[in-house]
Amino acid sequence: MKASRLSRFIENRNYDDRLARELIHGTGWMIFLPSVNPSSFCIGFSDGKERWILLKSREQCLLKSVLLALSTLLFFSCSTPETNQQDNQATKPNILLIIADDMGYADLGCFGGKANTPNLDELAQNGIKFTNFYAAAPNCSPSRAGLMTGISPSILGMYNYRPPKHPMHLLDKEVTIAEMLHEQGYQTGHFGKWHLGALADEEFDHPQPIDQGFSYSLGTENNAQPSHLNPVNFIRNGVKIRELKGYSCQLVANEAISWLDTIYREDNPFFMYVAFHEPHAKVASPPELVAKYPEFPPKDAEYLANIENLDLAVGKLLTRLKANNQFDNTLIIFSSDNGSYRQASNGALKAKKSFVYEGGIRVPGIINWTNKLQSGQTIEEAAGFVDIFPTLAEIVNAKVESKERLDGTSIWPLLKGEDFKREKPLYWFFYRTTPEMALRTDNKVVLGFSDDTLTLSHQFVSPDMDYIRNMRFTRYELYDLEEDISQQKNIFQSDNEAQNFQKSIEQQLNQIQERGHYWKKLPPDKPAKQKKQKKDWVRLK
């Protein structure tokens, strides 16, 4: 049974007394499933039909304790689709999507960085390195929403990063990579940061990883707390767990390996979404790795060691795949959800995390698939997060409903060395900083400034929605990225095609304003004293 359908049963509180009685009297067979709500749990009852009941833990606590021991094993026998199981392994690749959090364009060794990253460097060397690879937004939540759906986060309504206890989330109706692959017979697992909505929070009825296509999940709603070391806020399949000992990236890699060893069944291909928390602040790194960077100030050494620790965790995962002869037929994608908050980590790029200048959005991009892709390639064509969904859909031959909603284009022809034509320009919208929007066509990027006087609370608050709906650009910048990667020479006044670029970005803004999800119930505005001036990169510098 499809996980999202199960969640709808849970949402509908589809409680059936007769089924409950049969269950308790032991006819038929039953499956325990962790519920999205930690105070309740769900029991599946099979009598040839897919019927499900929800029991509250207080009412049935004894039953729960007996069933808990059976849960993990049986959970997966339920959530695996029944079709396409026989020939998937031969025809479809395993897919491993690895995302770093706040890693800059120039952090990895193979991108000229100072951190020691042999595993990711080797992955790039034996695969494809993208030098113009883009996150979907300059911040966590919107970028991950674009990655999961192939749709611009501003259309999805993910206009901002998602603060704790906030209504904004990736809507259940959106189809994620995990849902698309699950339908194609993939066994799916999420490991690490989520940041697409509230996790295991009774106050918010947000779709959980299981509702978005992941049949297994261990991770956090947002960042590892109190830091990467011994995090206390991990949630496994809807259940909050206690402090875990160790560093976040190693814990996440260990869980992914454990999933492969004990839960994954090799008659299906797998999709693993590994979203490391590193190197997002608060950084914590093993002292022996920090000691390898004595020439750097302590804070920088801690950051670089953090990148190295992430690389070691990636190496551990790859070693596991190689040991089981799974590496060669695994399509591996590595990137970061936005640019670094550390300027040096973005190399020559202008600005950093939260800005739509290149430093906020251009990130490392590596794709490796030994069985199919030529090694040692460098691709300069612009590509990015929103392209991943259509690319994977093409590779696994999945039918995409509402294809016209996709903002990304399949880069499968590009990966194979064939002609590639982007269907829609890449663009980035982030209203909390200025410029508010960037749109790239070939080598040129146009930026729009609203020059508003909006002051900002830290949250996405009620007046912001109307600001997004009504804002207008009052000035523009244009850069030729092939000539000017650092965006130092604004050619808007001199470029012959400037008016066309202006028209393109205005039209795209209009589409956001017409089609972007409208949040009706947002937190109220904050008192003026809690507000900050909107960040402007030029003024900041």
Ligand SMILES: [Ca+2]
């Ligand atoms: Ca981030």
